[in-house]
Amino acid sequence: MHEFQLPDMTCGHCAGMVSQTLQMTDPGCKIQVDMPKRTVTVQSAEDRQTLAEALTEAGYPPA
Numbered sequence: 001m002h003e004f005q006l007p008d009m010t011c012g013h014c015a016g017m018v019s020q021t022l023q024m025t026d027p028g029c030k031i032q033v034d035m036p037k038r039t040v041t042v043q044s045a046e047d048r049q050t051l052a053e054a055l056t057e058a059g060y061p062p063a
Helices: 012-025 048-057
Strands: 002-005 030-034 037-045
Touching: 002 048, 012 030, 012 037, 012 048
Parallel strands: none
Antiparallel strands: 002 037, 030 037
């Protein structure tokens, strides 16, 4: 389980893009987005670095 703080995730569209990016990286992952806290929790077989790189490439670098 990985939790990322995403300061650039500011709206529902952003949350959708974050979810889509994570699902493309690991189609079997489970995602929980907390918009007020601007965090995403991911249950994934992928390592934290791989997920963080995918988020950064999509324009949502973890803090």
